[in-house]
Amino acid sequence: MIRQLVNYIFEFGHAASGVTQLKDMNAATTAVLTADPLDLTLYIEQVWNSYSPTAGPARRELWKLGRFQDIPPPAPIALPNPPGDPGIPSWDHLAYSYVLENTRATQILRRVVSQYRSGESLGVPSPQTRRWLESTEALLHGAANLIAPWLSTSSARNDSEYVRRNAYWRLLGMDLAHGTPDNGPAEYVKATAANTDFVRLFEELLYELWRAISNINNQVAGNETDKDRIFRIAQELQYVLRSRRLGEMLDREELAAATVLGWVELTVSNDNFVVADLKAQSTSSANRLRMIGSRVGLPAHSKSAALLSMSEHISFLLRTIESAVITESNVTMLYQPGTGLGEATRRVITEWSAATGKDLKARARPVDVNRARLVAVK
Amino acid sequence: MATDKHSGASGPALEARIAVLEELFVRLAQAGATECILENGFKTISDRLQSIADQMAPLRSLGPGEPQVAAEEDDRLRNLEAALISPQRTVKHWNGTPSERPRKMLPDRPVETLYDTREQTNQRRTAS
Numbered sequence: 001m002i003r004q005l006v007n008y009i010f011e012f013g014h015a016a017s018g019v020t021q022l023k024d025m026n027a028a029t030t031a032v033l034t035a036d037p038l039d040l041t042l043y044i045e046q047v048w049n050s051y052s053p054t055a056g057p058a059r060r061e062l063w064k065l066g067r068f069q070d071i072p073p074p075a076p077i078a079l080p081n082p083p084g085d086p087g088i089p090s091w092d093h094l095a096y097s098y099v100l101e102n103t104r105a106t107q108i109l110r111r112v113v114s115q116y117r118s119g120e121s122l123g124v125p126s127p128q129t130r131r132w133l134e135s136t137e138a139l140l141h142g143a144a145n146l147i148a149p150w151l152s153t154s155s156a157r158n159d160s161e162y163v164r165r166n167a168y169w170r171l172l173g174m175d176l177a178h179g180t181p182d183n184g185p186a187e188y189v190k191a192t193a194a195n196t197d198f199v200r201l202f203e204e205l206l207y208e209l210w211r212a213i214s215n216i217n218n219q220v221a222g223n224e225t226d227k228d229r230i231f232r233i234a235q236e237l238q239y240v241l242r243s244r245r246l247g248e249m250l251d252r253e254e255l256a257a258a259t260v261l262g263w264v265e266l267t268v269s270n271d272n273f274v275v276a277d278l279k280a281q282s283t284s285s286a287n288r289l290r291m292i293g294s295r296v297g298l299p300a301h302s303k304s305a306a307l308l309s310m311s312e313h314i315s316f317l318l319r320t321i322e323s324a325v326i327t328e329s330n331v332t333m334l335y336q337p338g339t340g341l342g343e344a345t346r347r348v349i350t351e352w353s354a355a356t357g358k359d360l361k362a363r364a365r366p367v368d369v370n371r372a373r374l375v376a377v378k
Numbered sequence: 379m380a381t382d383k384h385s386g387a388s389g390p391a392l393e394a395r396i397a398v399l400e401e402l403f404v405r406l407a408q409a410g411a412t413e414c415i416l417e418n419g420f421k422t423i424s425d426r427l428q429s430i431a432d433q434m435a436p437l438r439s440l441g442p443g444e445p446q447v448a449a450e451e452d453d454r455l456r457n458l459e460a461a462l463i464s465p466q467r468t469v470k471h472w473n474g475t476p477s478e479r480p481r482k483m484l485p486d487r488p489v490e491t492l493y494d495t496r497e498q499t500n501q502r503r504t505a506s
Contacts, residue, residue, distance in 0.1 A: 074461035090461035316462045330445035
């Protein structure tokens with residue numbers, strides 16, 4: 001949700017945050033990174049309420065005092081329908097958080113906060129970085145938060161990283177590639193109702209989509225595009241993902257995760273004051289993260305560039321699939337070149353291959369030309 | 379130790395290339411191109427290829443057409459683009475127009491149930 005907030009300020013400016021010039025991404029980024037953590041919390045609460053209007057009068061009054069109260073949250077694609085039908089929120093998909101968290105950025109920033117708070121090994125932070133530290137402690141580590149529910153943590157489940165790991169496992173059937181900061185195994189509740197079939201379906205879809213992309217202009221021999229299969233896999237993915245969302249399950253956890261990882265992504269998105277204080281200026285997010293990681297003694301994932309690069313696109317692709325937009329008659333939208341959705345698909349194919357090491361553009365099992373044939377009946 | 383090697387195609391990419399070449403040679407032979415090479419030189423070949431390309435036109439019309447997107451689906455997709463795609467990227471909508479990013483509050487009309495059972499999907503497929 002942080003990303004959407006920055007995008008709004010980038011497009012329309014925000015006088016209350018001191019951003020009067022439009023289309024200035026650096027100003028928009030600084031406005032959010034230096035915002036009061038309570039203002040951010042209130043805005044996220046506003047976003048949640050636009051999807052699931054559960055706030056009482058006190059909370060509604062409270063967010064009217066926030067700095068971002070005049071910024072309208074993006075409209076949900078569909079509201080959840082009681083008694084249990086899932087809705088389609090407009091914040092980033094949980095897969096966005098998953099790929100970003102796999103870079104190990106949350107653990108790296110946690111260590112940054114820890115080292116700044118416990119000594120001077122990283123130097124003396126600037127006033128802006130001190131504000132960033134307050135927000136990071138509030139958003140990532142739940143410090144003294146006035147409105148705690150959206151953090152989805154409590155004494156019953158007190159580590160937000162384990163809450164996110166649990167959500168990744170349930171919705172995507174995947175665990176993170178790293179363990180605890182000291183490289184121990186991460187112990188969290190692995191629910192039995194989990195989409196363990198997600199990866200197989202998703203990679204199958206990407207493979208079919210790549211065949212469709214590579215045959216988009218092939219009008220004569222050997223066009224292997226199978227639109228019906230693409231539609232059936234996309235539909236199956238939609239069923240699988242939505243089956244974990246009945247009764248708004250995982251929605252709040254998804255918003256909390258999108259907020260935390262959005263904050264992390266924003267922090268390394270440009271050479272801002274935090275990056276400058278950490279002496280990690282570079283030309284890409286992945287390089288900044290790698291340098292910050294080396295400063296605090298925790299290496300980032302070696303495929304961080306691919307993971308960071310596909311986060312926005314995988315979010316858009318999966319949310320589109322989940323939102324029942326894809327039908328048999330418009331399935332070509334998924335691989336149409338030159339469009340937002342087509343480009344997102346292509347980028348995910350490229351970066352997913354790079355991050356996982358699986359060549360999605362190659363057939364999983366080559367055609368066997370010497371395969372056994374049925375013998376003639378005598 | 380010596381092992382036998384098959385002389386056949388060994389991979390899908392090679393197979394595809396062979397299929398394309400076969401198709402091309404058959405077309406050239408049908409169009410009398412080989413005689414033209416001997417009699418008239420390469421200029422006539424390019425004419426022949428052009429005529430083959432013209433003959434392929436009906437096949438092209440069988441290719442992927444414009445997606446049929448209903449108004450509600452189009453609306454949802456535009457909202458998704460507005461919410462999830464970074465404004466710094468130049469994005470086009472599925473129909474090729476630059477995507478607008480209207481900031482909307484909750485939709486005015488009642489939100490319909492999106493949850494679709496397999497039976498409902500089968501009914502839709504049968505109806506269409």
